[in-house]
Amino acid sequence: MTQSYSSIIKNHYHHPRDSGKLSDYTHTAEALNPLCGDETKVYLKIRKGLIEEIAHETRGCMICVASASVVSEYARGKALAAIKKLGLQDIAKLLGVSISSARTSCATLFLEAIWKAS
Amino acid sequence: MFMLEKDFPILNRKINGHRLVYLDNASTAQKPESVIKAMDSFYRQHNANIHRGIHTLSQEATKLYEDTRDKVQKFIGAKHREEIIFTSSATEAINLVVWTWGHDHVKRGDEILLTEVEHHSNLVPWQILAKKKNAKLKFIPVSLTTYNLQLTALRQLITKKTKLVAVNHVSNVLGTINPVEKIIRAAHRVGAKVLIDGAQAGGHVPVNVQKLDCDFYVLSGHKMYGPTGVGVLYGKKELLNEMPPYRSGGHMIKKVNLNSATWAELPHKFEAGTGNISGVIGLEAAVDFLNSPNPSLAKRGTPSLLQREGRGELLKYESNLTAYALKQMLKISGLKIYGPQNTKDRIGVISFNLKNVPPHDLASILDSRGVAIRTGHHCAMPLHQKLGIESTARISLAIYNTKEDIDAFIAGLKYAQRLLSPPRPPAWTSPKRSRAGEGEMKEGVNLP
Numbered sequence: 119m120t121q122s123y124s125s126i127i128k129n130h131y132h133h134p135r136d137s138g139k140l141s142d143y144t145h146t147a148e149a150l151n152p153l154c155g156d157e158t159k160v161y162l163k164i165r166k167g168l169i170e171e172i173a174h175e176t177r178g179c180m181i182c183v184a185s186a187s188v189v190s191e192y193a194r195g196k197a198l199a200a201i202k203k204l205g206l207q208d209i210a211k212l213l214g215v216s217i218s219s220a221r222t223s224c225a226t227l228f229l230e231a232i233w234k235a236s
Numbered sequence: 237m238f239m240l241e242k243d244f245p246i247l248n249r250k251i252n253g254h255r256l257v258y259l260d261n262a263s264t265a266q267k268p269e270s271v272i273k274a275m276d277s278f279y280r281q282h283n284a285n286i287h288r289g290i291h292t293l294s295q296e297a298t299k300l301y302e303d304t305r306d307k308v309q310k311f312i313g314a315k316h317r318e319e320i321i322f323t324s325s326a327t328e329a330i331n332l333v334v335w336t337w338g339h340d341h342v343k344r345g346d347e348i349l350l351t352e353v354e355h356h357s358n359l360v361p362w363q364i365l366a367k368k369k370n371a372k373l374k375f376i377p378v379s380l381t382t383y384n385l386q387l388t389a390l391r392q393l394i395t396k397k398t399k400l401v402a403v404n405h406v407s408n409v410l411g412t413i414n415p416v417e418k419i420i421r422a423a424h425r426v427g428a429k430v431l432i433d434g435a436q437a438g439g440h441v442p443v444n445v446q447k448l449d450c451d452f453y454v455l456s457g458h459k460m461y462g463p464t465g466v467g468v469l470y471g472k473k474e475l476l477n478e479m480p481p482y483r484s485g486g487h488m489i490k491k492v493n494l495n496s497a498t499w500a501e502l503p504h505k506f507e508a509g510t511g512n513i514s515g516v517i518g519l520e521a522a523v524d525f526l527n528s529p530n531p532s533l534a535k536r537g538t539p540s541l542l543q544r545e546g547r548g549e550l551l552k553y554e555s556n557l558t559a560y561a562l563k564q565m566l567k568i569s570g571l572k573i574y575g576p577q578n579t580k581d582r583i584g585v586i587s588f589n590l591k592n593v594p595p596h597d598l599a600s601i602l603d604s605r606g607v608a609i610r611t612g613h614h615c616a617m618p619l620h621q622k623l624g625i626e627s628t629a630r631i632s633l634a635i636y637n638t639k640e641d642i643d644a645f646i647a648g649l650k651y652a653q654r655l656l657s658p659p660r661p662p663a664w665t666s667p668k669r670s671r672a673g674e675g676e677m678k679e680g681v682n683l684p
């Protein structure tokens with residue numbers, strides 16, 4: 119399967135939402151993808167199981183940066199437990215395209231950081 | 237017509253509905269029909285273990301296997317056939333030297349000189365050895381303007397403490413052909429030994445180990461149109477003779493008692509166990525192919541010249557194609573090449589980045605059009621750190637590539653640029669922060 123690109127990916131890659139640091143985070147973690155050099159660091163402010171604030175510093179390919187951007191946007195205000203249950207299919211939905219097997223690790227890197235952080 | 241598809245059957249493949257344009261030859265080259273046939277016919281007609289039996293098949297298999305040694309000896313100009321050791325890869329060949337010669341000769345406080353442009357294969361094993369031995373690694377720097385090794389630093393870098401210098405012949409990222417002759421001479425002046433990693437040179441630049449006077453030379457079979465799982469270590473006979481075995485077991489022994497054993501003569505001392513017999517036999521066909529390519533490939537050069545110069549003509553073909561690729565790539569705005577922009581002392585391994593289009597996404601778009609390129613750090617992370625980037629895209633050419641292939645690649649680059657470059661500035665105000673719901677993409681997405 120080849121990887122397709124959506125306007126969502128383009129938009130979120132060139133203008134990533136929630137990009138930057140959080141000063142008052144409660145949880146943070148980094149994840150990297152040695153295969154292509156993607157790097158992401160997530161900052162979470164979690165209260166009573168809810169993600170009150172989320173930000174990330176992400177460097178890498180379009181799929182990786184756009185995934186971090188759409189997931190951050192989606193995760194804010196939601197229960198951490200629910201976000202930790204997200205998988206590849208959910209990211210594909212948020213991005214509006216299916217993810218090819220070669221790019222799975224790029225798409226799920228940000229989720230990996232969230233899992234590590236919490 | 238060139239009938240390339242007949243010489244290299246995989247070129248018949250359709251990838252995502254497109255003709256395959258394979259530009260990832262530095263990772264591994266495609267195999268000519270003759271290589272595939274040689275391996276197939278070995279299993280169908282001659283399969284037996286080598287050096288063991290007196291039955292006909294074993295004799296045939298041994299002859300085929302040992303014939304390859306003669307061919308490789310000639311191919312790289314070695315003095316003795318037993319100086320050619322078959323390994324499983326270039327990586328294993330380097331590890332062999334590290335853990336035999338290196339382990340015996342590198343002592344506390346000694347220095348091992350590498351370059352900043354090594355493949356991890358010719359870096360990590362030396363790191364492990366240096367750590368174990370409390371030895372020091374030093375690096376010949378690379379210039380960020382010319383992308384050449386800065387040999388002016390050699391005087392300070394090669395000292396009486398230098399035990400070994402290990403350098404790539406051709407960089408798998410920059411495509412540069414390194415001035416290994418000069419490095420070898422400087423190393424020998426202080427009595428250091430030199431290993432040349434020729435994984436990217438084999439099949440792309442002429443190699444003559446006696447002229448180079450290197451102590452060790454390493455080849456990767458699968459990068460020179462041969463099968464995977466076979467590599468070559470060349471070593472000067474006197475060095476190989478004094479080195480201890482690397483792996484031990486069957487075949488590498490002369491006599492075994494319950495508590496001790498003595499070693500077989502070269503090259504068998506370094507070829508323990510049953511090796512990759514079919515792979516070595518495939519490598520012979522690859523060397524034959526490189527020495528006298530098929531008439532159909534020959535047609536692409538000037539036939540008379542090809543008859544006269546054989547392999548040289550194909551190398552010239554590759555060099556001309558590299559010049560064409562560089563010229564077409566440099567016309568693209570926002571494209572930066574990491575490596576020399578002319579064909580002097582470089583081969584058709586060209587790393588680059590395209591503004592606004594990360595390498596991995598470029599590779600995905602090109603793949604959708606049948607064009608195969610490599611992206612990432614190409615097993616040279618320290619070099620990428622020096623270049624100040626995480627990853628690059630890379631094309632690498634082989635003798636079956638054509639101008640049409642380059643054109644398809646260039647068209648793909650332009651398409652990716654159109655498709656993936658930044659959209660108009662978004663409607664929302666703060667680029668740093670946007671709340672859920674404000675983005676234009678939320679509608680219709682409903683996750684469970």
Ligand SMILES: Cc1ncc(COP(=O)(O)O)c(C=O)c1O
Nearest residue numbers: 325326327355357408435436456
């Ligand atoms: C310069 C260089 N050295 C060593 C290697 C490793 O070769 P092999 O795959 O045969 O272990 C490579 C392969 O990419 C290479 O490019």
